[in-house]
Amino acid sequence: MASNGKFATLMRGYGRLTLFLIPIGVAINFVGGQIALLLKLPIYLDSIGTILVGAICGGLPGALVGLLSNAINSITSPPTFAFAVLNVAFGLLAGYFGRLGVFRSWWKTLLSSLGFAFIGGFFGALITIWVFGGLAVGGGAIVVGALTALGLDVNTANFVAQIPMDVLDKVPTVMIVYFIIKGISKRLLVKLPLGWVYLGQPNPNKPAPVADSAKA
Amino acid sequence: MSTRPPLTTAGDYRRPVTLGNPILDLNPITMLLSITFVAVVAVAVDGWVAPVVVAAVFVLLAFLAGKGRTYLVLILKLWLVVGLLLFVLRALLIKGETVWIPLGPIAVTEEGVLDGLRFSTVVMAICGAVTLFFTLVPMRRFTLALERLGVSPRASYVVLASFQAITDLGTTARAVMDAQKARGIETEGNLLVRAKAFFPVLAPVFLSAMSATEERAIALDARAFNAHGPRTSLVLLPPTAAGERVVVVLCALLAAAAITGGVLGWF
């Protein structure tokens, strides 16, 4: 049996801890969502794990967390899977932002929420329009319905309803990610693919310019 | 009724693990392919009758597998919450020529009702397929079958550990929340109060779960998780019978016929 498939190679490249952090990221997505529901908060808070793992392990692991979370959710609620691409994009974007050091400062983190909200709101609306003809289910559906009844066309109604809702959701999400990263011990950070960002170290995977020219 | 027989003796592992029902014992890949092909029929054939028939077939299969009640509860919830909403929204909002019931600015039209019926039944048939597969196939059995096809055990680990982590982290989070409540930290009241409770409950739980990954990585390494050689498996799935292949081929033919018919406009 092939135990050294592509997935294994990928995970080895990402350091051993990433493999173990992906399930934790998935669980954080779920538990965040559950507790938000339990506290009757009007937001989802169900992408904390995706953005967190993206920010500390890189875009692909983050995307995997997103994909798995939506896949597991679709076991009991299959329409959720249509939106998996959003959660995947959150992970990729978090990895990109993480590499840039966005999550090291609170105000950059705060601004990053606009990026996530744009993906969630704009592309979320697009998926709703493409896959479900603009009439999907979920919290926004009633709002969209009401807006349409007021005379807005279905597509506009989707954008109008979803973008502000996503900003409301992503601002606390990214701030929680920021504070959790602040709480991670150095001992753990050393073992994470993007740990160097938060430890203020140079990128270990980028060869020094001297070595580069020596190779060439 | 058909729960897994208790494994009181190790002797059970010398034989393929059976779930005590011929449908449940089908190879998970057989199951995946057959259910997918049947679901394709629902999408390919126009109108709402085909999806309803397909959905009914799934319910029948669930009962034959001895999981009827579990499946029915799941799927009825989906029909009521998702299916009905999809139908009503379309019936109300899609504009058409034949107005049945005018309701101020909107109206129930014949076109809207037909479109709503078609769309909601198709979505429900697909939902039925997904739900049926995961009702009939335990996740561990599915990952075992995938490993046999060459999928990395690491991928299985990530999937299975995710389910366990959801359970574990959920339990811890709720315990911490109850403890916070007992200590007088408010988790009810106005929105701001409730929002403020979120972070102190979850941040420590998330952080400790993250640091536990270090020990987990070492502990699994001690179990030769990173070994390079070929692996074996304790649990043996029943061999794939010739009959299973016939079932898959028949389902594939059915799907092909439905697609061809859909394209050529037979229905």
Place this chain on the structure above:
Amino acid sequence: MVLASLRDVRFTYAYADRSALDGVTLELASGGLHGVVGLNASGKSTLCALLRGIIPHFHTGQLTGEVEVLGRPLLEWEPADLSRAVGCVFDNPFTQISGIRDTVFEEIALGLENLGTPRDEMIERIERVVEQIGLQAIVAKNPNDLSGGQRQKVAFASIIAMDADVMIIDEPTSQLDPEASEAVFQIIADLKARGKSIVLVEHKTDLLATYADTITVLSEGRVALTGPTRDVLSDPRILEFGVRPPDVTELAWRLADAGKPLGSTPITSAEAQAAVRQRLEKRAS
């Protein structure tokens, strides 16, 4: 053959303020049961991690000095080979259960599957270890539903089933009651009798006195005392390093302080009984 030999080994975890091991020189013979004692943060777990190659392959930091495991320099070992040659049981029962298996039987099988053990042999080995550890009552249970003590035993069984020649065991009894601890020590003694080399971190010196061949006392990352079990445990200096001697040894010291010394310093209760009996007989004659 030498199980492990360390010469002037220093290790500082990345971003740590002080060294976890600070000039450790130590030689452990093959085939023995070596006890390691000391306060928290004295370097016990770091020593274990080093012998297993977790340092420097997993925990990064600054490592100097020479380390040889089974006659081969640590850095020359392929990590996967070393983890196969040296089995390892840790103190935390919750992180040692894989979380991906439905029954205890399957949990124990995990390591053997990864090693590619043929099925029939695998089942035989698991059955043997289940009996050895006394897990018959819980083989069919879900490992995720077990108590801490039960999980610890399952973790132990999982490593024993893999049959490595060397075992590093870090506080295996921390979650167990005295009776269960005694049982675990019986198992460890049995492993030793079957020719395994064992490094055991344990603070219960009463039990170490009976089973260990040598004892090493660590203090602030240094070897404070090391030698045959009797010499170390009957040395009053162990108190300075925060190690509690066996109860009977402490009793003998008290008697000596009170001017009534036993002829010898016992470290096990059997020895204490003999010494007391001797004394009574002397008095009677």
